[in-house]
Amino acid sequence: MIQRAVRALGVAAVVAGVLTGLAARPVIAADASGDAATKARATLDKAIDYLKSQQKDNGGWGDEKAPPAMTALVLKAIVLGRPQDKQAAYVQKGYQNLLSNQLANGGIYKDLLANYNTAIAVSALAAADNPQYKDEIDRAVAYLKGLQLTDQTRPEYSGPKEQFTGKQFIKDDKDPFYGGWGYGGARSQGVGRPDLSNVQVTLDALHDAGLKPGDPAFDRAIKFVTRLQNLSETNDQPWAGDDGGFVYSPADTRKGDSMAGEYTGPDGRRLLRSYGSMTYAGLKSMIYAGLTHDDPRVKAAFAWVSKNWTLDENPGMRLNKPDAAQNGLYYYYHTMARALNAYDEPIVTDTQGKKHDWRLELTDKLATLQKQDGSFAGEKRFMEDNPVLVTAYTAIALAETLEDLKQHPAK
Numbered sequence: 001m002i003q004r005a006v007r008a009l010g011v012a013a014v015v016a017g018v019l020t021g022l023a024a025r026p027v028i029a030a031d032a033s034g035d036a037a038t039k040a041r042a043t044l045d046k047a048i049d050y051l052k053s054q055q056k057d058n059g060g061w062g063d064e065k066a067p068p069a070m071t072a073l074v075l076k077a078i079v080l081g082r083p084q085d086k087q088a089a090y091v092q093k094g095y096q097n098l099l100s101n102q103l104a105n106g107g108i109y110k111d112l113l114a115n116y117n118t119a120i121a122v123s124a125l126a127a128a129d130n131p132q133y134k135d136e137i138d139r140a141v142a143y144l145k146g147l148q149l150t151d152q153t154r155p156e157y158s159g160p161k162e163q164f165t166g167k168q169f170i171k172d173d174k175d176p177f178y179g180g181w182g183y184g185g186a187r188s189q190g191v192g193r194p195d196l197s198n199v200q201v202t203l204d205a206l207h208d209a210g211l212k213p214g215d216p217a218f219d220r221a222i223k224f225v226t227r228l229q230n231l232s233e234t235n236d237q238p239w240a241g242d243d244g245g246f247v248y249s250p251a252d253t254r255k256g257d258s259m260a261g262e263y264t265g266p267d268g269r270r271l272l273r274s275y276g277s278m279t280y281a282g283l284k285s286m287i288y289a290g291l292t293h294d295d296p297r298v299k300a301a302f303a304w305v306s307k308n309w310t311l312d313e314n315p316g317m318r319l320n321k322p323d324a325a326q327n328g329l330y331y332y333y334h335t336m337a338r339a340l341n342a343y344d345e346p347i348v349t350d351t352q353g354k355k356h357d358w359r360l361e362l363t364d365k366l367a368t369l370q371k372q373d374g375s376f377a378g379e380k381r382f383m384e385d386n387p388v389l390v391t392a393y394t395a396i397a398l399a400e401t402l403e404d405l406k407q408h409p410a411k
Contacts, residue, residue, distance in 0.1 A: 037405045040363040043370055044081045044398040047391050050374030051078060052090060054388050059093035061388055068101040068108055069117045072124035074388065077395035079127045081402075086128055095128060099136055106139035114184030115147050115198055122205035141209050144202055145217050147184060149177050149194055176237060176250035179224035195249035196228050200281035200335070203288050213290025222289040225282055228256075230274050231300045241265065244300030245274020245308070245316065246282035259327075261320030275316025277332040279304050284339035293343075302343065309350045311365045327381040330393045337362060337397035341404045359401045360410055366394055 051074050054061060060071040075094050079086050098121055102108045109117035122140045125133045147153075151170050170178055180194025181202045199221060206217055226234055227250065230241040239256045247258035260275035283301040291298050308315040313325035314332040340348075340358050348356045369376055371387075376394045378384035 036357075036360045036363050036410050037402060039367055040359075040398050040401050040405070043363070043367045044395055044402070046370060046374035047376070047395040047398065048078055048082050048085075048374075050391055051388065051395065055090060055094065059090075059097035061094075067110065067113055067117050068098055069113070069120040070389065071098050072108075072117070072121040073392040073396075076120075076124040076127045077392040077399070079124075079129075080399035081395045086130070091128075095125070095133070098124065099133075102136055102140065106141075106143035108140055109184070112184070115144065115181050115202065116183045118144055118184075119181075119198070119202040119205040123201070123208045126205075126208035126210075137209050141206065141211070144181070144205060147181055148202075148217055148220060149180050149182070150220055151178075173220075173223055176227050176254045176256075177224070179220035179222070180250070193249060193252050194224065196225065196246060196278050196281050196285075197248070199224060200285050203285050204338075207288045213288070218289040222286065222291070225285045225289070226297060228278070229282055229297060229301065230272070230304075231297060234297055239270055239272045241271045241274075242300075243274055243304055243307075244302075245279040245304040246301070247272040247274060248278055259320070260316040273316055273319055274304060276308065276310075276314045277328050277335050279308075279316075280332070280335040280339040284335065284342050287339075287342045293345075302345075306348055307351050309348050309356055311361055324381075326379050328384065330376065330378050330384050330390045331382060333362065333366070333397045334393035337400035337404075341400045344404075344407075346404065346408045346410070357410055359405050362397065362401055366398060370394075 051061075054074075056062065058064070060066065060068075061074045062070045071094060075091065075098065078091060078094075085091050098108065101110060101117075101121075107114050107118045108121035118140050122137055122144065125137050125140070149170050151172055153170060172178070177194050181198045182192035182194045183198055184192065203218070203221060206215070211217065225246075227237050228246050228248070229235050230243045230245050230247070232240045232242055237250075237256060239262075247256060247260070249257045251257035256272050258272040258275065258278075260273040262270055262272050265271045279301060283298065283305065286295070286298050286301065293299065293302075311333075314328050317327050318325040336358070340346075346357055346359060348358055350356065366376075371377070374391070375387040376390045377387045378390055384390050
């Protein structure tokens, strides 16, 4: 998440003031008698109109200190949600702003968050479907692949030598960090501790850029992703449980970390709690890497989704802190929509046997949350009180929903 990424480097203020929200009354949902696609389109169009209205004179979104990822997210939302605007002057100006941040090494960032910004920028460029950007995408993809943590990672990307007392950062594929990506700090600070949030946006980028399952980057990544799943059958980490969900990171100490907290199991073991946004991130990552519905890891992840189906909160977070239930809610919606579109199954059946068409339910939920001006806003945590960020998340979720409805019309 952008806010967590920035805060991790001690510069939350850079992004926190990027854009201010507009207080407004909730908008009435689209005509309930209309079909889901009509309602999703109406909500999406209002969101894109809002995003368009927030563009700065330089073509980007945010002030001159804002990370490129903010502009990239908005561009991706616009061109996915309103393809007819791809060649519009305001969109082209936005891409010019984004590409002004590409460096000689291929990365698209300023002085920090190198991997995170570059990955989101690649997805935005790929969404434009413009051959003109091929060289820029290829160079950025090569840069991202070079940042992946393996025993072959370039020393300048592996981390400060003094931090590891001269030892090799990643010895082999048994290391929990192997195959992952971190946020990426200043150019001299390497990639840093990897996590599933960074891995999912990087795999988004590689997938969107056209890389196929079987590419070595996907094969390495699946080793990392597997070690963040609560599935002891396939996960060799000592904290692994068996609910099939996912956690956040191997952590700096390689002992694992979850934003939903930890607990002690019946056998006295330290266990990490699975939660919604990372479980959808893990499910999507496995699908992009080529795992099928029959793979035990995919089956277990979708079983967790079925058992924890909700649009009212980010499931799992409440169990750590009751007031954390809404933390990262729009990031959750955004990741959910893309993951379920990739999984290619419109129906989620909960533990009571009730069938949920995720496209219809998500569309209805988002329509009720939209402000009169077309924007969305959530809690301050993870910067979800920023209406531009959250509206971009929501617009992308709605675009994924419409794509799935086109492939599988609602019955």
